Each structure stands twice: as C-alpha cells, then as structure tokens.
Amino acid sequence: MNVVKGTGNQPTAVGEDVTERGADDRGARRRRRGPVILGSGILLVAAVGVVGALGLGGGGAGTDGAGGRGTGGQAVRVARGTLTDRTEIDGRLGHGPEVPFRIKKSGTVTWLPESDKIVRRGETVLRVDDRPVVLLYGTLPMYRGLGTTEAEGAAAGSGAGGGHGGDPGSETAESSDADSRRSNGASGAEVGRGGDAQQPPVPLHGMDVNQFETNLSALGYSGFTVDETYSSLTAAAVKRWQKDLGLPQTGEVDAGDIVYAPGPVRIASTGVRVGADAVGNPLSYTSTSRMVDVDAPASDMNWARRGSEVTVELPDGRSVKGKVTRVGKDASAPGGGGTGSGGGADGGGDGGSGAKAATVSVVIAFDDQSSLGRLESGPVTVRHVVTQHKDVLTVPVAALVALAEGGHGLELAEGGEGGGTGRFVPVKTGLFADGRVEVSGPQVHEGMKVRIPR
Incomplete structure (x- = not known):
C-alpha cells in the first residue's frame, strides 16, 4: 500500500493505492x-x-x-x-373542516340555501314546514325552549288543603297549620281551586337565556335587560321579532327555531333535498375565512405550535404569511398504502413500502384574507423556519x-x-x-x- 503524508504541521489525508507492489x-x-x-x-x-x-x-x-x-x-x-434550516410540508387551502348543523325542528324541508352562501346572525339557515330556522351566535346549543311558565299552584293547593278526608284523627293535629295558612291570606283549598289567588308566571333562568338575549339585543330589539332571566319584557321583544319573521307572536321560542354557531358561517354542503325530513344533519357549514389544513407527520411536530409563524406558497406561486391556530391532540392511525409481501395465518405480513406514517391535523390561518386574492382552494406548500444563521461562511x-x-x-x-x-x-x-x-x-x-x- 502506498502512503501519502502531509508536510509540516498540516493534517494528513488517506488516499487510494494506485501503485502495485511486486x-x-x-x-x-x-x-x-x-x-x-x-x-x-x-x-x-x-x-x-x-x-x-x-x-x-x-x-x-x-x-x-x-x-x-x-x-x-x-x-x-x-x-x-x-443559512436557513426550514420545515417544508404540503397542505390544502380551503375553509377548514365541515361542521354539521344539528336541526331539532321536525317537519319537511321546504327551502335550502345554496352551497358557499354566507349566513349571518338573524338570517335563515333553512325553512321547515315553511317556517324559518334562524342562525344566532353562541357556543351553547339550543337544548330547550325559552319562555315563561305558570306556577303549579293548583297541584300544590290540592295537596295542602284537600287531603284530610281519610283520617279523622288528623283534623285536630293539623288545625294549627290551617289557621296559619288562613292568617297568610289564603287557604289551601282556595289555592287549589285556582280562582282568585292565581300565581304570576315564573321566568326561566340560565346561561342559555343570556346567550339568546344577547343576540336579540344585537339584532336591534330592546326594552329588556340582557341577563339570565327570561322576563315578560323579554317575551314582549320576542313577539316583535316573531312578527318581523312572519311567525305567530307567542313570545316563546321553540328549541327547533334556532341554531347556534360561533359566528358567520359558509354553507358547505346539503345532505338532503327539499321535501325530505328535516331532523338530523340536513346541511353543514365551515368558517367564512380561508385557512390551510396540514396533515403533519406525528414524528416531526416541533414546528407545529400554536402561534408559530409560517410562510405559505399558494398555487399561483405567491407566498403569504400565516400562523398556526390549531394543533390536533390525536394522531391518525398509520395508513397502509402498499401491498404486503405476504401474510401468515394470523393475517400479518410486512406492509408494503407505501405505508403512511401517523399524522396530526394542523390548521393555519391568515390575518389578511385579502393577501390570498381570489383563490378559494388548492394545494399549497407550508414552510417554517427552524433555525437561521445570518452572515456566516x-x-x-x-x-x-x-x-x-x-x-x-x-x-x-x-x-x-x-x-x-x-x-x-x-x-x-x-x-x-x-x-x-x-x-x-x-x-x-x-x-x-x-x-x-x-
């Protein structure tokens, strides 16, 4: 083997032997x-x-x-x-995931909006039996009807003053209670008859009332206090709202009359046709804002943190700034894209080389929607700067x-x-x-x- 040696204090290098020895x-x-x-x-x-x-x-x-x-x-x-070290991954421009509208009003669908239609507070999402189902803003679902309820005085009265007939010995024992009731202005029998001592309506209370009254006020109806109490003043405002909608003016709101969403929505798709049953999920919606969905490899999530800034290359070649707004908490199961080379009795095998790694959903939003131009959807490339060293050799x-x-x-x-x-x-x-x-x-x-x- 022939050897090359550096001179002086220089480092040495090993090369290849090009000379044959005898x-x-x-x-x-x-x-x-x-x-x-x-x-x-x-x-x-x-x-x-x-x-x-x-x-x-x-x-x-x-x-x-x-x-x-x-x-x-x-x-x-x-x-x-x-010198810049960056992460680069493919994504999809769109309006985010579709969310189904849960419709509680039973009946026949008589009108549906077109896809891509933007629906805002107070507008009709669909019509059932020719009655509008209205969109309001909020996170609490419409789980009950809203209105005022009557006090159950009759039932309470019949139990308090009319039930002595079976036990003569109880008359003396309860005489003092009867005197006490009379001194308070009404006997149990009078309350039970429900005549001159009828109780006033009892208002509903709850956070759902507050959410509804907030929307009613935002639509321009007033004369009540926005709080957690559905009072007679709230009912009066509801009657005016129902009149404008062309509905019977009852002052009460049925659970199927309203659907809630966090804000304005874009109708994504309809799952039924006019004439079908309305109950269930007849249509779905998305956000009105455009965003990018990324299926990020679960093994490379260091860049995917809420608030991280990224650059998105659009289908037309332009690059715009975006920000990570949502990172999924669950990884999808790896998908098998290839054909296994073989399988034993237990069905196992090597999965082919096309098997896909587990991914986590990441959503990227844009502060400036106008920077996206007129593009509504398409493939994009997302880049995130991991490390950058400036002015280096x-x-x-x-x-x-x-x-x-x-x-x-x-x-x-x-x-x-x-x-x-x-x-x-x-x-x-x-x-x-x-x-x-x-x-x-x-x-x-x-x-x-x-x-x-x-």
Missing part, C-alpha cells in the same frame, strides 16, 4: 493517519469521520497539475451569507472532509478545476441546510478556494 514488497504494510473525503450529507460525514479516525483504507498518491497531491475535483469559494457539504486527527477540514485548491494542493485546513462546522454547511476557523476566510473531491 513480490519482493510483500512485507508488513504500514498505516498512517490522514483525512478521508466526504460525500454530501451529515450521515456520510459522520461515517467517513469514523473511517478516518481509525486510519482505515489504503494509502495512495495522485499528483495534480499544480504539483500538489490530491485526487482532483471542482474548486469552489467559501461564501458569506444566510458556508461551503457545499460535499467539500467537507473528515480528518483522521479528528473533526472536519477543507482541502485548499489552486488552479480551479482539477487543481489541489494536498493541504487541509481544519474547520468547525455549524448549521447544515440546503446542501451547504456553516464553517469557521482561524484559517478560513471569505473567498478562499477549496476543493470538492471527486
């Missing part, structure tokens, strides 16, 4: 340490570094045109600039060599293509990105020529 040269072979040329990529850098450190490989010599030793290769300059990754003495180095080049000096300078590596690597060291400067080995 039979008399079959003695002990000497090994000497030196750098080994790297290919592109961090893993290859690490692998060759191990080889160089162990001194593996044959010795050899190649003489370049400049009188130096090397294997020849392309000469490049050390450049100064910005960089070279192509392929220019790195792993020194047997340890660490990495660059081979100095003279004469451009095919020229090399056989001299190596040690460097410290930093960020790897876009096929380049950040380098630094006392002997490295902008514009110096180094060689990319062949």
Whole structure:
C-alpha cells in the first residue's frame, strides 16, 4: 500500500493505492493517519469521520497539475451569507373542516340555501314546514325552549288543603297549620281551586337565556335587560321579532327555531333535498375565512405550535404569511398504502413500502384574507423556519472532509478545476441546510478556494 503524508504541521489525508507492489514488497504494510473525503450529507460525514479516525483504507498518491497531491475535483469559494434550516410540508387551502348543523325542528324541508352562501346572525339557515330556522351566535346549543311558565299552584293547593278526608284523627293535629295558612291570606283549598289567588308566571333562568338575549339585543330589539332571566319584557321583544319573521307572536321560542354557531358561517354542503325530513344533519357549514389544513407527520411536530409563524406558497406561486391556530391532540392511525409481501395465518405480513406514517391535523390561518386574492382552494406548500444563521461562511457539504486527527477540514485548491494542493485546513462546522454547511476557523476566510473531491 502506498502512503501519502502531509508536510509540516498540516493534517494528513488517506488516499487510494494506485501503485502495485511486486513480490519482493510483500512485507508488513504500514498505516498512517490522514483525512478521508466526504460525500454530501451529515450521515456520510459522520461515517467517513469514523473511517478516518481509525486510519482505515489504503494509502495512495495522485499528483495534480499544480504539483500538489490530491485526487482532483471542482474548486469552489467559501461564501458569506444566510443559512436557513426550514420545515417544508404540503397542505390544502380551503375553509377548514365541515361542521354539521344539528336541526331539532321536525317537519319537511321546504327551502335550502345554496352551497358557499354566507349566513349571518338573524338570517335563515333553512325553512321547515315553511317556517324559518334562524342562525344566532353562541357556543351553547339550543337544548330547550325559552319562555315563561305558570306556577303549579293548583297541584300544590290540592295537596295542602284537600287531603284530610281519610283520617279523622288528623283534623285536630293539623288545625294549627290551617289557621296559619288562613292568617297568610289564603287557604289551601282556595289555592287549589285556582280562582282568585292565581300565581304570576315564573321566568326561566340560565346561561342559555343570556346567550339568546344577547343576540336579540344585537339584532336591534330592546326594552329588556340582557341577563339570565327570561322576563315578560323579554317575551314582549320576542313577539316583535316573531312578527318581523312572519311567525305567530307567542313570545316563546321553540328549541327547533334556532341554531347556534360561533359566528358567520359558509354553507358547505346539503345532505338532503327539499321535501325530505328535516331532523338530523340536513346541511353543514365551515368558517367564512380561508385557512390551510396540514396533515403533519406525528414524528416531526416541533414546528407545529400554536402561534408559530409560517410562510405559505399558494398555487399561483405567491407566498403569504400565516400562523398556526390549531394543533390536533390525536394522531391518525398509520395508513397502509402498499401491498404486503405476504401474510401468515394470523393475517400479518410486512406492509408494503407505501405505508403512511401517523399524522396530526394542523390548521393555519391568515390575518389578511385579502393577501390570498381570489383563490378559494388548492394545494399549497407550508414552510417554517427552524433555525437561521445570518452572515456566516458556508461551503457545499460535499467539500467537507473528515480528518483522521479528528473533526472536519477543507482541502485548499489552486488552479480551479482539477487543481489541489494536498493541504487541509481544519474547520468547525455549524448549521447544515440546503446542501451547504456553516464553517469557521482561524484559517478560513471569505473567498478562499477549496476543493470538492471527486
């Protein structure tokens, strides 16, 4: 094995043996340490570094045109600039996931809106038996009817004053209670008859009342206090609202008369036709804002944090700024895209190479909807900057060599293509990105020529 040795204090490199020895040269072979040329990529850098450190490989010599030793290769300059490591993933521009409208009004669908229609507070979502089902804003579902209820005085009275007939001995024992009731202004019998002592309506209370009254006030109806009490004043305002809708003025709201959504909605699709039964999910909606849905690999979620800024490349080539607004909490099960190579009795097998990794849903929103132009949907590319180093010296990754003495180095080049000096300078590596690597060291400067080995 022929050996190449660096001069002076320069690092040494191990090359390939290009000289055959005769039979008399079959003695002990000497090994000497030196750098080994790297290919592109961090893993290859690490692998060759191990080889160089162990001194593996044959010795050899190649003489370049400049009188130096090397294997020849392309000469490049050390450049100064910005190095950016980014995540890049495909996504879909649209209006977000579809949400079904849960309709509680029973009857026949007599009108449906068109897809893509925007429905706002107080507007009709659909008509059932020719009566409107109205959209209001809120997060609490319409789980009961709203109105005022009568006090159940009759039932209470019949139990209090009319039930003595079976036990004569109880008359004396309860006489004091009867006197007490009379002193309070009404006997139990009078209440039970429900005549002159009829009780006033009892108003409903609850957060659902507050949510409804907030919407009623926002629609311009007044004369009541927005609180958690459905009072007679609320009922009066409801009658005016019902009159404007062309409904009977009852002052009460049925649970099927209203559907709630967080805000304005875009009708996404209809699951029934006019004339079908209304109960269930006859139509669905989405957000009115455009957003991007991404199925991010569950193994690479460091970038997907709520509030993280991203750049989205649109189908027309423009790039706009977006922000992560929602990250799913559950990963989808990996999907099998390939055909298994075989299966045993238990149905197992190697799943094919087309198997898909588990993903997590990520939603990206835009503060400026106008920046999206007129595009409503389409494939997009989402990019997120993981790390960025500015004003640093960089070279192509392929220019790195792993020194047997340890660490990495660059081979100095003279004469451009095919020229090399056989001299190596040690460097410290930093960020790897876009096929380049950040380098630094006392002997490295902008514009110096180094060689990319062949």
